[in-house]
Amino acid sequence: xxxxxxxxxxxxxxxxxxxxxxxxxxxxxxxxxxxxxxxxxxxxxxxxxxxxxxxxxxxxxxxxxxxxxxxxxxxxxxxxxxxxxxxxxxxxxxxxxxxxxxxxxxxxxxxxxxxxxxxxxxxxxxxxxxxxxxxxxxxxxxxxxxxxxxxxxxxxxxxxxxxxxxxxxxxxxxxxxxxxxxxxxxxxxxxxxxxxxxxxxxxxxxxxxxxxxxxxxxxxxxxxxxxxxxxxxxxxxxxxxxxxxxxxxxxxxxxxxxxxxxxxxxxxxxxxxxxxxxxxxxxxxxxxxxxxxxxxxxxxxxxxxxxxxxxxxxxxxxxxxxxxxxxxxxxxxxxxxxxxxxxxxxxxxxxxxxxxxxxxxxxxxxxxxxxxxxxxxxxxxxxxxxxxxxxxxxxxxxxxxxxxxxxxxxxxxxxxxxxxxxxxxxxxxxxxxx
Numbered sequence: 001x002x003x004x005x006x007x008x009x010x011x012x013x014x015x016x017x018x019x020x021x022x023x024x025x026x027x028x029x030x031x032x033x034x035x036x037x038x039x040x041x042x043x044x045x046x047x048x049x050x051x052x053x054x055x056x057x058x059x060x061x062x063x064x065x066x067x068x069x070x071x072x073x074x075x076x077x078x079x080x081x082x083x084x085x086x087x088x089x090x091x092x093x094x095x096x097x098x099x100x101x102x103x104x105x106x107x108x109x110x111x112x113x114x115x116x117x118x119x120x121x122x123x124x125x126x127x128x129x130x131x132x133x134x135x136x137x138x139x140x141x142x143x144x145x146x147x148x149x150x151x152x153x154x155x156x157x158x159x160x161x162x163x164x165x166x167x168x169x170x171x172x173x174x175x176x177x178x179x180x181x182x183x184x185x186x187x188x189x190x191x192x193x194x195x196x197x198x199x200x201x202x203x204x205x206x207x208x209x210x211x212x213x214x215x216x217x218x219x220x221x222x223x224x225x226x227x228x229x230x231x232x233x234x235x236x237x238x239x240x241x242x243x244x245x246x247x248x249x250x251x252x253x254x255x256x257x258x259x260x261x262x263x264x265x266x267x268x269x270x271x272x273x274x275x276x277x278x279x280x281x282x283x284x285x286x287x288x289x290x291x292x293x294x295x296x297x298x299x300x301x302x303x304x305x306x307x308x309x310x311x312x313x314x315x316x317x318x319x320x321x322x323x324x325x326x327x328x329x330x331x332x333x334x335x336x337x338x339x340x341x342x343x344x345x346x347x348x349x350x351x352x353x354x355x356x357x358x359x360x361x362x363x364x365x366x367x368x369x370x371x372x373x374x375x376x377x378x379x380x381x382x383x384x385x386x387x388x389x390x391x392x393x394x395x396x397x398x399x400x401x402x403x404x405x406x407x408x409x410x411x412x413x414x415x416x417x418x419x420x421x422x423x424x425x426x427x428x429x430x431x432x433x434x
Contacts, residue, residue: 008057
């Protein structure tokens with residue numbers, strides 16, 4: 001059974017759970033209510049391990065939850081749309097038997113542009129519609145004061161708010177206030193998304209995962225041995241270390257001889273134990289006093305997972321520092337796994353125009369995507385061939401050839417020069433055309 005946590009103030013959670021009853025019984029929606037949205041961070045961190053996904057009542061808990069558990073977590077919400085705003089206008093006009101034209105509205109800054117667009121479609125301008133935006137570190141008292149000030153000055157007929165605490169405070173002041181609530185249709189759509197993501201994550205976690213572990217120069221160890229049974233004792237020690245890793249991943253170990261080992265497990269188990277795998281690689285390298293390369297492959301079948309693991313181990317062995325490389329079933333390669341310099345890029349592309357240009361430039365799509373991923377990760381607006389060479393472990397001459405070809409075919413451009421010393425030629429500054 002999938003467990004989806006529903007986070008929001010009590011009225012919103014009750015509204016969402018009423019719709020949740022329409023969905024199949026294999027989905028359990030678990031309520032987590034709060035009085036102040038700043039409690040969301042604690043809630044999702046404490047209960048994230050027991051939930052397959054999170055349904056947030058609005059953009060505020062959504063933003064806080066994303067910051068708490070990471071951008072890749074299965075978290076959804078219903079973005080405020082024009083219909084949410086129009087509903088408030090209609091409800092307020094009916095309740096007060098007058099046409100409502102001037103109100104104050106509060107909204108998280110990420111949704112501000114969408115709200116302004118909805119307001120413009122009603123032909124409302126800044127003289128009659130007052131919009132106050134804020135971030136996740138909002139001050140409810142300041143937002144309440146904003147609405148109260150405009151009301152007391154006679155500039156508004158009432159207020160629309162996304163915050164239950166502000167709604168309560170404005171009611172106590174006697175100000176007409178309406179919550180910008182999501183519609184039932186929007187709740188259903190968001191529920192379908194979070195359920196499909198939970199199922200997708202489950203099937204992804206149960207994919208086959210294969211690890212190839214190779215101790216380089218293993219055949220030269222006997223030459224350095226000072227005792228007769230050193231190699232046999234070392235092999236036993238290596239197996240013991242790898243069996244402890246297998247136990248953590250619920251995997252099975254195969255020895256292929258000459259310092260080559262293979263572990264079968266699942267994608268979810270391998271990803272959860274990446275830190276343990278890194279620790280194991282360090283242990284093996286210290287015990288055998290040789291470099292250790294690890295290639296991890298994921299796939300729908302054992303054949304595809306092994307094939308991806310072979311690509312990964314080959315790539316790991318080509319890198320000067322070896323380490324761990326992962327090749328996923330979607331063609332994504334991850335280098336320096338679990339480290340601060342982790343690099344993720346694809347060695348595939350379906351962009352025919354890009355492929356034609358790279359073919360003419362005699363540069364592989366893997367190399368181009370690798371450079372692109374590095375530039376994005378480092379946040380470089382411009383870079384030199386030395387930057388590329390040092391981070392991607394290639395010669396400066398090779399980096400110059402690659403950047404020269406990319407510029408020739410319009411995939412990069414020369415942006416200027418940089419003089420770093422009194423003597424010597426200035427370095428050329430490049431930028432990718434992305």
